[in-house]
Amino acid sequence: MSANTVGIETGRKPYLTTRDLTKNFGNFTALSDITLEIYEGEFVCFLGPSGCGKTTLLRAIAGLDIQTFGQVTQAGKDVSNLPPSERDFGIVFQSYALFPNLTIRRNIAYGLENRGNSKSEIAQRVDDLLDLVGLASQADKYPAQLSGGQQQRIALARAIATNPGLLLLDEPLSALDAKVRAHLRHEIKELQRTLGVTTVMVTHDQEEALTMADRIVVMNNGVIEQVGTPIEIYRDPATAFVADFIGTMNFVPGQFNGGTELKMGEVALQCEVQGTGPTGDILVAFRPENLLVQEDATNLPNSFEAEIKYMEFMGSFFRVDLQSKQANADAHIKGDFSINMVRRTGVKEGDTIRVSIPKDRLTIYPGARNNG
């Protein structure tokens, strides 16, 4: 199976699958051979930088911009070439796309009409949905009279009004300011859990993906880089791109020739490489928060000397810029030092200290890139 394939052998049946999905715009390939399985009730995030193809993939799943090649199935049915109106999904856009001349009530009721529902049934359903998103008192206002966060909740209510099997969210929080965003993040996740609706959300915000998703699909240049739970993605990034894109990562050039030891400049480090890792010129990758500082005479394993060039106060910790002649004189190694540790040891700019990388906290990637 290729890296683009998700195959967790859990016995769960996939609800939504894409197979070898490719989308070309003229000579430009926006998506190439995307194969993916999404399970019933799952919350999946498509995460990647702008232009990586995540929105294109969402629009192909919705049938809004149908793929050039490949298959999409939903609930066991091949929907590859169907128009949106013949698929089963609700969608929320970044722009909310609320109908400006209809009241909140009529916006939510929009999809419930022409389906054989009586007027009172529709009214009841709208009331329930308004309660669900906590905006019952706003029913007779127009969208422009609500705040951005409220509008987004109405868009959500409208999308789930018809109980669709699939909920698609296209950067739903990007237009909101930070506080509202954090609050809605939580609220959407709660709602999704209550309803149990299979949900796909597109975002470029890693924090959003990490906090909301059951599984994250990291994309770049039209291909899937990695699929996994937030913890898997953060702990064990499958590629250097994922490692770099999610969180902060140090990359230092090194040498590895198999076994349990690698060289980073003159420093020898113990490592645990699963399977047959890359050999020869490699990149040693570790996160700033995993860098330990030797505080007493006891030598820490996997340690080396480094000079503190600069300390940046970040509120709850210091982000420290380190230079190690032993490891690599050109590399700016970032380390996160807790406020307590700094107070305890009194380290300051210009000090030379010993730092260590626990062997289960470092990863290696092929290539010879330098993050300096």
Added chain:
Amino acid sequence: MANVTLPKSRREVKPKASSDDWTMRAFMLMIGTYLVVALAFPLYAMLSKSFEDKDGVFIGLDNYINYFSTPALFNSIENSVFISVVTMVITVTLAFFYAYALTRSCMRFKGFFKIMAMVPILVPSLLPGIGLIYMFGKQGYLNWMLFGYEIYGPLGIVIAEVFFTFPHALLIIMTALAISDGRLYEAATVLRASKWKIFWTVTLPGARYGLISAAFVVFTLVITDFGVPKVIGGQYNVLAVDIYKQVIGQQNFSMGAVVSVVLMIPAIFAFYVDRQVQKKQVAQLSARAVPYEPKPNFRFDTLMMSYSSIVVLIIVTILATCQFAALVKFWPYNLDIGLQHYNFDLMDGGGWDAYYNSIKMALWTAAVGTIVVFTGAYMVEKGRGFDQGRTLFQFLAMMPMAVPGMVLGLSYIFFFNNPDNPFNFIYGTMAILVVSTVTHFYTVAHLTAMTALKQMDKEFESVSQSLQQPFYKMFLRVTVPVCTPAVLEIAIYLFVNAMTTVSAVVFIYATHTQLASVAVLNMDDAGDIAPAAAMGMMIFYTNAIARVLHMFVAKALEKRTQAWRQR
């Protein structure tokens, strides 16, 4: 399944069209067919006519050779281009300073000046010609100002054309000046640039696309205009009048077709340049631009207001002269006031019936045209797939702009008067006048609709489809209500132009479908100038009332359907 590697499917996915997609394409096809029948076919008929002799025998380029070896005919090209260029320079200059006064000064009564500058749109182009004759003709009260020069000829044509084209140029230039970025002025002031330098380095470059666009619009309007040179041109021949003379005077239809083809070349050229410029203008807008706020400056504001007042005074004088001449018994010998010139039924031209016909025709044009244009624009803008069809439709919708009214009208004779044509039955009816007028003014209406539709969130349709609602529900409950201002704008535009147009209808009206604007022409032709002025002023009052009504209806509807706009 996860362990079985299936061969990759390399068959291209063919999107399935929904029933809505088919319905929308059907609508587009219908309106597209309308444009083909009402525009492309007639033009083709005219083009082939230009290669035939009087009996319909194909004679190749003989007509063209004949045309270019007759100085009386081909000299008109130079004349037409000459008056168009001169008018273009004068109108754009005058309109620029007027627009400058409206957008960059703090003069008072801006609303009044804006409305007054739009007045020439409400009258047929014949009327300023008539007004000038009363002012500067042999017995005109301002004849002394000409120092012996003749008003009949290029002088009169240019003055009347400037009057006629002024509001068109003003609207374009005003838009260009209004969108300029206030931050540039702040930056320039901080850098201590003088007012004069700011004008040359910020204002003019910022408005350049508007100026070019206005210049070409004026050029096209003048070179294709028939009313002004017909009334005040005297012996000075221009292309549009030549078509009329060939067809009506000499019954030489083939030569009329040749002149039409010749006239279309500059029109198409100007149209093409204008489209290119318009595209650039859009790119200039930035979302972060801050509108420019003029600061009061007594001397400058007074200067601008004096200038604007002079322009308004000239416009009012021309119209007031027409109204006065229409009311006096016998200009200039008996200045007693009376209504005898309003006895239209006693003159050639169709009498009061022509006036009522005009209103009927204008109402039909506004109603049918608005529905057709807006529906067509919606289908082409919001439909899914069928890209070639949409591109072709867009092309057809833009074409009328490049076709002069005279040419369209003449084409209709060739096409619809052919007994073999299944649409022959509309010839000589009110319907053909409506078809011709809707087609003639299609492009501007279409562009207005497109602008409004493009401002709507493009995801509305996506949401509606995901909720499995039919497109017409979206169209009727959201699109049309939100676009009401644009819809009304299209309706009034079509109404006003249907009232004033001569060129698009002068070849195809019948005795029982005479129109007010044509009556002005015919009465003037017959020497009944005072009644012609009276009828022209009737058109003006009708359009003015329509404009006011439009304003009230728009306000009332806005209150009802646009309540959501208020926070």
